[in-house]
Amino acid sequence: xxxxxxxxxxxxxxxxxxxxxxxxxxxxxxxxxxxxxxxxxxxxxxxxxxxxxxxxxxxxxxxxxxxxxxxxxxxxxxxxxxxxxxxxxxxxxxxxxxxxxxxxxxxxxxxxxxxxxxxxxxxxxxxxxxxxxxxxxxxxxxxxxxxxxxxxxxxxxxxxxxxxxxxxxxxxxxxxxxxxxxxxxxxxxxxxxxxxxxxxxxxxxxxxxxxxxxxxxxxxxxxxxxxxxxxxxxxxxxxxxxxxxxxxxxxxxxxxxxxxxxxxxxxxxxxxxxxxxxxxxxxxxxxxxxxxxxxxxxxxxxxxxxxxxxxxxxxxxxxxxxxxxxxxxxxxxxxxxxxxxxxxxxxxxxxxxxxx
Numbered sequence: 001x002x003x004x005x006x007x008x009x010x011x012x013x014x015x016x017x018x019x020x021x022x023x024x025x026x027x028x029x030x031x032x033x034x035x036x037x038x039x040x041x042x043x044x045x046x047x048x049x050x051x052x053x054x055x056x057x058x059x060x061x062x063x064x065x066x067x068x069x070x071x072x073x074x075x076x077x078x079x080x081x082x083x084x085x086x087x088x089x090x091x092x093x094x095x096x097x098x099x100x101x102x103x104x105x106x107x108x109x110x111x112x113x114x115x116x117x118x119x120x121x122x123x124x125x126x127x128x129x130x131x132x133x134x135x136x137x138x139x140x141x142x143x144x145x146x147x148x149x150x151x152x153x154x155x156x157x158x159x160x161x162x163x164x165x166x167x168x169x170x171x172x173x174x175x176x177x178x179x180x181x182x183x184x185x186x187x188x189x190x191x192x193x194x195x196x197x198x199x200x201x202x203x204x205x206x207x208x209x210x211x212x213x214x215x216x217x218x219x220x221x222x223x224x225x226x227x228x229x230x231x232x233x234x235x236x237x238x239x240x241x242x243x244x245x246x247x248x249x250x251x252x253x254x255x256x257x258x259x260x261x262x263x264x265x266x267x268x269x270x271x272x273x274x275x276x277x278x279x280x281x282x283x284x285x286x287x288x289x290x291x292x293x294x295x296x297x298x299x300x301x302x303x304x305x306x307x308x309x310x311x312x313x314x315x316x317x318x319x320x321x322x323x324x325x326x327x328x329x330x331x332x333x334x335x336x337x338x339x340x341x342x343x344x345x346x347x348x349x350x351x352x353x354x355x356x
Contacts, residue, residue, distance in 0.1 A: 002302060037232070042192070052198070056226065057190060077149075095123070108135040126151075131279060132277045150173045175194040245341045248341045249340070280336045282334050286333070286356075295335060301354065305335050310331045
């Protein structure tokens with residue numbers, strides 16, 4: 001079987017060495033030594049300048065907390081082309097998603113359509129860096145400043161991505177990332193929130209820890225979003241291998257580009273100035289029928305690509321139905337091909353053989 005992704009597992013002894021530290025400390029949760037070490041190591045590895053990172057138990061809690069803190073029950077301008085967690089977090093926190101269509105090449109939110117969607121109820125822009133491809137962050141920042149809006153980036157796919165020489169996590173008021181087992185870097189299950197503003201970071205921090213202000217007092221309402229020491233153990237064991245993981249994915253992506261030159265599918269257009277992390281390899285078919293035919297042929301051959309993202313989120317049953325023709329069209333004909341650290345050339349040739 002060739003899955004769409006395969007979890008990188010560090011040597012068992014490396015993981016157990018980290019777990020043993022937690023055992024020796026007798027401390028498995030509530031922000032122990034390993035979680036704090038992981039946060040600092042991530043900042044160093046990603047070259048986050050003067051920023052703060054808060055490790056959390058999954059990749060959705062950071063979005064929910066950011067929306068709770070910055071959304072304030074208002075309207076949030078967002079993209080219909082993302083994983084469902086982007087929209088569900090908005091709705092879950094009592095805010096209203098306002099969908100803006102996407103750019104047909106970059107597949108990120110179309111920044112030229114944002115201003116028309118702003119009302120006196122708008123509090124935030126929540127945009128997704130799609131497949132690790134950055135949004136037009138400069139224009140989004142300009143709009144946000146002009147209209148006094150907060151910016152949250154769903155950067156779930158973006159571990160290791162740089163834009164114009166700095167970490168993508170340094171853009172926006174808040175950036176969130178997923179450390180799910182399917183991601184380039186993972187903690188089994190986990191995630192993080194990145195923030196540059198010290199006061200905002202303090203609020204985000206206590207919001208992920210029940211609102212605590214020390215052991216007996218509380219700043220405000222909060223939830224339990226804390227990462228465990230066992231999750232941090234996996235992260236500390238995986239992190240030394242990340243550069244090798246990225247390099248192997250780069251080689252596989254380069255090979256796909258070569259193999260697809262004579263195929264009737266299009267590939268992602270990367271924004272200028274991005275250092276990509278090869279997190280996914282989407283291809284665009286001429287129409288949905290062509291996609292379904294190729295997907296079925298792959299499945300019969302033991303290959304499991306993924307329709308990612310589908311459906312377009314403006315068609316979810318719990319949101320107001322609005323038209324986003326570009327996102328709906330893309331969602332109907334995009335398919336992510338298998339891409340992971342141990343994918344072989346022979347397997348890639350087998351995958352591509354089923355494409356028109």
